[in-house]
Amino acid sequence: MKLNSVERAMMNNPLRAAHQHRREAAWFRRLAGGDLAGQHVLEIGCGRGVGAEVILDRLGAQQVTAFDLDDSMVELARKRLHGRPVSLSVGDVNAISQPAASVDAVVDFGIIHHVPDWQGAIGEIARVLRPGGLLLFEEITRHALEWWAFRALTDHPRENRFEADEFAAELGRHGLHGTGTLEHRAGGALFVGAARKV
Numbered sequence: 001m002k003l004n005s006v007e008r009a010m011m012n013n014p015l016r017a018a019h020q021h022r023r024e025a026a027w028f029r030r031l032a033g034g035d036l037a038g039q040h041v042l043e044i045g046c047g048r049g050v051g052a053e054v055i056l057d058r059l060g061a062q063q064v065t066a067f068d069l070d071d072s073m074v075e076l077a078r079k080r081l082h083g084r085p086v087s088l089s090v091g092d093v094n095a096i097s098q099p100a101a102s103v104d105a106v107v108d109f110g111i112i113h114h115v116p117d118w119q120g121a122i123g124e125i126a127r128v129l130r131p132g133g134l135l136l137f138e139e140i141t142r143h144a145l146e147w148w149a150f151r152a153l154t155d156h157p158r159e160n161r162f163e164a165d166e167f168a169a170e171l172g173r174h175g176l177h178g179t180g181t182l183e184h185r186a187g188g189a190l191f192v193g194a195a196r197k198v
């Protein structure tokens with residue numbers, strides 16, 4: 001599901017970019033147990049491209065493949081990432097156009113809660129990760145999406161949302177196992193974590 005204008009403004013601004021570069025990069029480095037030097041990383045739902053910058057500049061990846069459902073976001077990412085080792089396309093996390101077992105890591109900066117069939121998205125992520133590959137994720141909980149402000153101001157699927165433990169259980173069903181405790185942030189509205197494909 002694409003962002004409405006309110007959420008688009010919440011995502012596409014310098015404060016969010018600074019938070020991704022400083023705080024979220026540090027969370028992911030710690031959860032990954034270090035950087036992603038030399039790795040081919042897939043970013044799902046890349047938005048305007050700040051996440052790909054973080055993956056290259058803060059996590060040390062060699063190459064990023066990134067896609068988003070929204071062609072206008074991909075166009076912004078193309079401008080931002082011109083000349084960087086990033087391959088961009090319009091795409092759907094429920095049908096990822098990468099071969100099986102082809103990427104070292106997948107990074108999810110808060111997109112799976114936008115996907116109606118989020119369990120299918122996790123299946124696709126598990127398919128494209130190589131054995132031993134790493135998923136880093138930051139997600140929003142069902143109870144946060146039920147808050148008045150989220151419901152009134154943003155567009156998200158209403159049914160079939162998840163709490164952190166349900167998300168972790170679904171990862172396990174696809175052979176993705178947590179590398180540590182899920183961390184709750186923003187008063188429990190967000191959770192972040194990492195899982196490896198066995």
Ligand SMILES: C[S@@+](CC[C@H](N)C(=O)[O-])C[C@H]1O[C@@H](n2cnc3c(N)ncnc32)[C@H](O)[C@@H]1O
Nearest residue numbers: 001002045046047068069070092093109111114
């Ligand atoms: C909350 S925004 C996050 C954007 C970016 N990752 C960031 O952190 O700034 C969610 C993004 O997921 C994209 N998206 C939603 N459903 C998607 C899907 N099924 N496949 C790929 N991208 C999707 C939206 O277009 C949007 O850019």
